[in-house]
Amino acid sequence: MKKALFLNISLLGLSFSQLAFAQQDTFDPVKFEQGLHYQHGQVSLLDQKVNLQIPADLRYLDAADAQKLLEEGWGNPTDTEVLGMLIPANTSPMSKTGWGVVITYQEDGHISDKDARRINYKNLLTDMQREVSSNNKARQDAGYPTIELIGWATMPKYDDLTHKMYWAKELSFGGDINHTLNYDVRVLGRTGVLNLNAVADMSQLDQIRDALPGMLEGVAFTPGNRYEDFQAGKDKLAEYGLAALVAGGLGAAAAKTGFLTVILLLLKKFFVVVIAALVGLFRLFTGRNQKA
Numbered sequence: 001m002k003k004a005l006f007l008n009i010s011l012l013g014l015s016f017s018q019l020a021f022a023q024q025d026t027f028d029p030v031k032f033e034q035g036l037h038y039q040h041g042q043v044s045l046l047d048q049k050v051n052l053q054i055p056a057d058l059r060y061l062d063a064a065d066a067q068k069l070l071e072e073g074w075g076n077p078t079d080t081e082v083l084g085m086l087i088p089a090n091t092s093p094m095s096k097t098g099w100g101v102v103i104t105y106q107e108d109g110h111i112s113d114k115d116a117r118r119i120n121y122k123n124l125l126t127d128m129q130r131e132v133s134s135n136n137k138a139r140q141d142a143g144y145p146t147i148e149l150i151g152w153a154t155m156p157k158y159d160d161l162t163h164k165m166y167w168a169k170e171l172s173f174g175g176d177i178n179h180t181l182n183y184d185v186r187v188l189g190r191t192g193v194l195n196l197n198a199v200a201d202m203s204q205l206d207q208i209r210d211a212l213p214g215m216l217e218g219v220a221f222t223p224g225n226r227y228e229d230f231q232a233g234k235d236k237l238a239e240y241g242l243a244a245l246v247a248g249g250l251g252a253a254a255a256k257t258g259f260l261t262v263i264l265l266l267l268k269k270f271f272v273v274v275i276a277a278l279v280g281l282f283r284l285f286t287g288r289n290q291k292a
Helices: 029-034 063-073 121-134 136-141 202-218 242-247 259-266 275-286
Strands: 042-045 050-053 058-062 084-088 100-106 147-159 164-173 180-188 193-201 219-221
Touching: 029 063, 050 202, 058 063, 058 202, 063 084, 063 100, 084 202, 121 136, 121 147, 121 242, 147 180, 147 202, 164 202, 164 242, 180 202, 180 219, 193 202, 193 219, 202 219
Parallel strands: none
Antiparallel strands: 042 050, 050 219, 058 084, 084 100, 100 193, 147 164, 164 180, 180 193
16 A cells, blocks of 8 residues: 555545545555665765765665655655665565655755854744744645644754764644654755755654664765865855754755745655645546646
């Protein structure tokens, strides 16, 4: 049975059975996973700008297989910016307890870390909660569930030696008591930032924390592309710093890409109906034929 992003089914006044995917009867999760090609050891990303050493407790899917898992396996909308995924070595991504780390990259310029020691993360969280709450009416009007940013699941931490940052947020969608975990890792490079976004259930927080050291140690920009290789006056500077990077951390730079668009990939994948399927079903029931 396909896994998917979930929405409040009552938005369309339809029961779950009415919203069932047409392919559910024929979708074989075991056969689907057998078609994925897991990799181990070391892989290169972004034309060898980044080296990724896969920890023993994880395995890697390249861009094609990662997009296949996200779209066909978990029912997410298409996202061609996905570079790959890290998957737990001993857990099937098609199981209820499966989770993964989505890898993307932003070429926004060199992000200054001068504000690292000055950031008040308690105040930043309050600002983020206020911003999320203020947009809920617009989300409801657009047919999306409300979002509540519960708080930090892991307080942001920046390593100024490796230029790596991580934090985690606890989120609730549509008032669901089963909260979503977004665990974010950022690796700063010369002219961009590598994003590793783990999406899971709050109950899996300890699993991701256990996998975090290996992920942090195993990813690095190559010489010439490292943060310290930045050339002032030649390389582009990003228009935001670390505080904004965290504030936009429901994807990356949400101010640029739009909150609703960013949230599509990062919503918890279990227990609800995929947004893309809802759009398709809405067309089916209304007879519309418009671009989603």
